[in-house]
Amino acid sequence: MRLKPVPEPPSDLDALREYQRAVPLVPGDTDDCCARLRRRCDLPDRRTANDWLAFLRALGLVEETSRGFVRADAEPTRERVRAGLEEGVLFVPEALAALDEASPGDPLTAADLFAATRDAVPRHDRARNPDWETAWRERASRLLGWLALVGLAAPVDGDPEASGSDPGYVAGDAL
Known part of the structure; x- marks a missing residue:
């Protein structure tokens, strides 16, 4: 689960x-x-x-x-957090697949990740929150931040003219 x-x-x-x-x-x-x-x-x-x-x-x-x-008797190492994200957090596999397809010229943004997973957002989350789209876009942004924290994603410098836009990411290093 x-x-x-x-x-x-x-x-x-x-x-x-x-x-x-x-x-x-x-x-x-x-x-x-x-x-x-x-x-x-x-x-x-x-x-x-x-x-x-x-x-x-x-x-x-x-x-x-x-x-x-x-x-738990476990240290929050980079490897453990990576494995925990990959095995236990919703939409991480989808994010990693999208990151693999991203490039510095066309990086993955939170809006892109939300668009790719929008139809899979649990129905009960949609029903209980009238602003569920905003909540899940923010979740996508935080998820990309976690992936970057452990090197599964790497931020890409964006267009300086696009201030306020989502930062973009590409696949990070592999251990």
């Missing part, structure tokens, strides 16, 4: 480690874990904390047990 939440990417993997460390070593229920994440990582609300909890689980940095969530 691939998870939908994609929080704003941190500046580096050390910052990601702080989010992971906010999850307890002793299992805690969702409310307790979200409260810790909010407090320790200065998150604005429970929903944002819950998104981080789900995303950390998708990356293999948090585990869900019968007694609640617990910090």
Whole structure:
């Protein structure tokens, strides 16, 4: 199962480690874990904390047990985050395929990624949010940021006259 939440990417993997460390070593229920994440990582609300909890689980940095969530005994290395993104986050395979087809002259933007995945956005997300298109475009932008963080995407300098436009990306390096 691939998870939908994609929080704003941190500046580096050390910052990601702080989010992971906010999850307890002793299992805690969702409310307790979200409260810790909010407090320790200065998150604005429970929903944002819950998104981080789900995303950390998708990356293999948090585990869900019968007694609640617990910090996994795993470091947020570049390789682990890459694997977690590829295996556990919705639309990563589609993004990687689109990045492979992108070129510096025609890079992939968040708008392009949204257009490529628009028809696959879960129906219930469309029904519950009247502005679902904006939300999923923003998610595409954050997803490309995560892929760039771990080298699966590389930003391309855009047209200086197109200020305010989405940054473009091409496939990043391969390990």
